[in-house]
Amino acid sequence: MKSSLKRTIHFIIKHNTIIIFLLMLVLSALASNAFFTPNNLANLIRQVAPVGIISMGMLLVILTGGIDLSVGSIVAMIGVLCALFTQSMSLPLAIVASLLAGIVVGSISGYLVSVQKMAPFIATLALMTIVRGLGFIFSKGAPVMVADSASALTDFGSGSLLGIPNPAIILFLVFGITAVLLKYNIYGRILIAIGSNEEAVRLSGIKVPVYKFSVYAIIGGLAAISGMIGTARTGVGSPNIGIGLELDVIAAVVIGGTSLMGGKGSALNTFLGVLILGMIGNIMNLMDIASYSQQVIKGLIIILAVLLQRFQEK
Amino acid sequence: MDMLHDQLVNRVELSNISKSFGGVAALKDVTLKALPGEIHALMGENGAGKSTLMKILSGAHQKDGGRIAIDGEEVHIKNTHDSKKLGIGIIYQEFSLVPELSVAENVFLNRLSEHGVWMKWNSLKKEAAELIQSIGFNINPSAKVANLSIAQQQIVEIAKALSEKVKVLILDEPSAVLGPNEVQKLFDILLKLKKEGVTIIYISHHLSEIFQIADRVTVLKDGKSSESLNVAETDRDAIIKLMLGRSLDAMFPPRKPVIGNEVLRVEHIQSDKVKDVSLTVKAGEVLGIAGLVGSGRTEVVRAIFAADKKQKGSVFLHGRKVRLRNPHQAVEKGIGMVPEDRKQQGVILSLSIKQNISLANLAGVTGKLGFIRSNKESAHVQQLIKKLLIKTQHEDIPAGQLSGGNQQKVVLAKWFNRDCHVIIIDEPTRGVDVGAKTEIYNLINELAGRGVAILVISSETAELMGICDRILVMRDGQVHGELEKHEFTEEHILRYAIGADRQPLSTN
Ligand SMILES: Nc1ncnc2c1ncn2[C@@H]1O[C@H](COP(=O)(O)OP(=O)(O)OP(=O)(O)O)[C@@H](O)[C@H]1O
Numbered sequence A: 001m002k003s004s005l006k007r008t009i010h011f012i013i014k015h016n017t018i019i020i021f022l023l024m025l026v027l028s029a030l031a032s033n034a035f036f037t038p039n040n041l042a043n044l045i046r047q048v049a050p051v052g053i054i055s056m057g058m059l060l061v062i063l064t065g066g067i068d069l070s071v072g073s074i075v076a077m078i079g080v081l082c083a084l085f086t087q088s089m090s091l092p093l094a095i096v097a098s099l100l101a102g103i104v105v106g107s108i109s110g111y112l113v114s115v116q117k118m119a120p121f122i123a124t125l126a127l128m129t130i131v132r133g134l135g136f137i138f139s140k141g142a143p144v145m146v147a148d149s150a151s152a153l154t155d156f157g158s159g160s161l162l163g164i165p166n167p168a169i170i171l172f173l174v175f176g177i178t179a180v181l182l183k184y185n186i187y188g189r190i191l192i193a194i195g196s197n198e199e200a201v202r203l204s205g206i207k208v209p210v211y212k213f214s215v216y217a218i219i220g221g222l223a224a225i226s227g228m229i230g231t232a233r234t235g236v237g238s239p240n241i242g243i244g245l246e247l248d249v250i251a252a253v254v255i256g257g258t259s260l261m262g263g264k265g266s267a268l269n270t271f272l273g274v275l276i277l278g279m280i281g282n283i284m285n286l287m288d289i290a291s292y293s294q295q296v297i298k299g300l301i302i303i304l305a306v307l308l309q310r311f312q313e314k
Numbered sequence B: 001m002d003m004l005h006d007q008l009v010n011r012v013e014l015s016n017i018s019k020s021f022g023g024v025a026a027l028k029d030v031t032l033k034a035l036p037g038e039i040h041a042l043m044g045e046n047g048a049g050k051s052t053l054m055k056i057l058s059g060a061h062q063k064d065g066g067r068i069a070i071d072g073e074e075v076h077i078k079n080t081h082d083s084k085k086l087g088i089g090i091i092y093q094e095f096s097l098v099p100e101l102s103v104a105e106n107v108f109l110n111r112l113s114e115h116g117v118w119m120k121w122n123s124l125k126k127e128a129a130e131l132i133q134s135i136g137f138n139i140n141p142s143a144k145v146a147n148l149s150i151a152q153q154q155i156v157e158i159a160k161a162l163s164e165k166v167k168v169l170i171l172d173e174p175s176a177v178l179g180p181n182e183v184q185k186l187f188d189i190l191l192k193l194k195k196e197g198v199t200i201i202y203i204s205h206h207l208s209e210i211f212q213i214a215d216r217v218t219v220l221k222d223g224k225s226s227e228s229l230n231v232a233e234t235d236r237d238a239i240i241k242l243m244l245g246r247s248l249d250a251m252f253p254p255r256k257p258v259i260g261n262e263v264l265r266v267e268h269i270q271s272d273k274v275k276d277v278s279l280t281v282k283a284g285e286v287l288g289i290a291g292l293v294g295s296g297r298t299e300v301v302r303a304i305f306a307a308d309k310k311q312k313g314s315v316f317l318h319g320r321k322v323r324l325r326n327p328h329q330a331v332e333k334g335i336g337m338v339p340e341d342r343k344q345q346g347v348i349l350s351l352s353i354k355q356n357i358s359l360a361n362l363a364g365v366t367g368k369l370g371f372i373r374s375n376k377e378s379a380h381v382q383q384l385i386k387k388l389l390i391k392t393q394h395e396d397i398p399a400g401q402l403s404g405g406n407q408q409k410v411v412l413a414k415w416f417n418r419d420c421h422v423i424i425i426d427e428p429t430r431g432v433d434v435g436a437k438t439e440i441y442n443l444i445n446e447l448a449g450r451g452v453a454i455l456v457i458s459s460e461t462a463e464l465m466g467i468c469d470r471i472l473v474m475r476d477g478q479v480h481g482e483l484e485k486h487e488f489t490e491e492h493i494l495r496y497a498i499g500a501d502r503q504p505l506s507t508n
């Protein structure tokens, strides 16, 4: 009896992310019968897509023991740039240029962290303000409209495939690739190893700086994709969106059981973390609860998730 | 002694202790008794359960069954605090120092809170310096522990354990990271404690140490304990037989070296602690580097491997000059290195045995686009586990769950898994049991037989003499002597190591 109780507790602690997720599903269904409607679910997944896409990059960064605070600013700046680019070049070119711009910003963080050995928190904090400022400079402080010629972009943003919103499809793709990389590819294994014991990895003859650099370049690209999705959905690029987005992304990764010390985390759990965070917002909107309370509850969930992980480590 | 045992009250009595980890028994039925003022040696193969037993006594692990008594009274040790209150001190096999804190802070870590709200830094440093000096060493109390050599770290551990009054002192392989000089000083301390009536439980794989210092010895095998033997009445072979279940004919396998062309040549290398070192290693040759702790041995090989920045000097491979800027380039050029500090630099505790072993040879287990060929990898790793006698249930178990000696074998396996032209091994058998040592020597022989150039550092002079074809002796960052096989004697090596080579061999 006692041991079966022990085993149950052990099970709950071990699978805490999925259990919190299921619990949230049940609570949401009970709280509002509007929750399980196709419309609402499509809405939910569309809403979480930007955070979700970036969270996969953040997972990679955090696995190496780093952090990236600049992603919210990149989303805004790329949103603006993408809209600007549509006014002066063809849409495919605009998309490629925007993506590259995101990767360049990420690469700057990556360079500072891996070559200059700056603390990731500091390097990306600096980039966060620089890039936010650049977004305002490029847009001259006002929202930028997507050119009429680029209507394909806005069509994509509001469209869907087989009932699944397009942004969500991108999210699933990014999630799938990340999951496979982490589980079956040497790249994922090396990131985890670096986060666990960087010196041992270095002395095994692995180019640690290259890998550390790469994760920041990747998250820069993913933030750019999220920025473009934002612009595609609304038809404008505004420099003041995405403020605090980095915190949502980090929260999702942490709720998913990823250790901020690096070396431990999974794509699936991070994905669940994104959905948990999204559901909190979604259900409270359905229930007309003020956004201030949402923030309080979000914070409480983070504390709960981290406490459960603490037990897991024992 | 046995009569004494019947009359006196044992200081420590562990009876019928059992312990399993997730269904796998580490200890089945272990009994160990020790009197006040007794030095009791605990021996056994890697993974026999020595550390586990001691962690139960120190409260780091909980026993599943059995009884513990201190001074004749049953005690229940639920955590490390309980054991401390009972006067039990322990020096763990794996370090428990805080790398970011200073020596003084680490020594008095347990007592920091007793000093009131305001720290008296100066008196703390003074006390730490005095304590370390009183045990015969000299370490700056303000130095950050992370910057100390690992022998120095061990000395800090010892000072820390001695900073409190203990009735029982457990030392889990303290000598593994110390040189012979340091070990002698440690023994002086232990003998002094013994006189004061402290019971000492001493774990080591070095039989010679047991005969030098211990009163009695208990051997663990397959989770069970042997009768405790009086050291004076037993011998090497008897203990080895208890440990391995068989006798060991020769510690060092015979070597018939076939020495080829020069593979590695180092000229006038200089780094922080290396003044000017040149050396060559030929194909099939095993070159040893001897020297006292702090003589710069580790720093030389780290400079060759480009783990540390070297300030001057050049490295030649197969006669061609190579410029190595980082370990990656060294590995690419065919150099491998088993580092000195297993826990910080060698093994990644949270990764599986398999992942650790593959780490130096990822190309060997990946297919297109970096995807891992899982079956191939597992088969490969299983072979190495067998070859190196790594004691484990499965290759997917985290390396952190292995015993210390088995972790060492994982680090060796990692480099044996890669085709290198040069393999540098800094302390090949640190913490490895006698049986597995021979196995490792065999593997080194086998590698040399395949034409690999091997560079070995060891604090065990006997080991160097047993496996090397040539030995360099270092002192103060320079090579002070080079010995060919026929010149190998402990005395020769020591004379060069301590700088007595300038005086005539015999003064009387
Ligand atoms: N935390 C743990 N989780 C699971 N198994 C463990 C753990 N710690 C130890 N073991 C297992 O218990 C057994 C005994 O290990 P222990 O560390 O006590 O051996 P040891 O005698 O000290 O060996 P060594 O000479 O190598 O230090 C080993 O098989 C080891 O794998």
Ligand SMILES: [Mg+2]
Pocket (backbone or CB within 6 Å): B050, B051, B052, B093, B172, B403, B404, B405
């Ligand atoms: Mg041990």
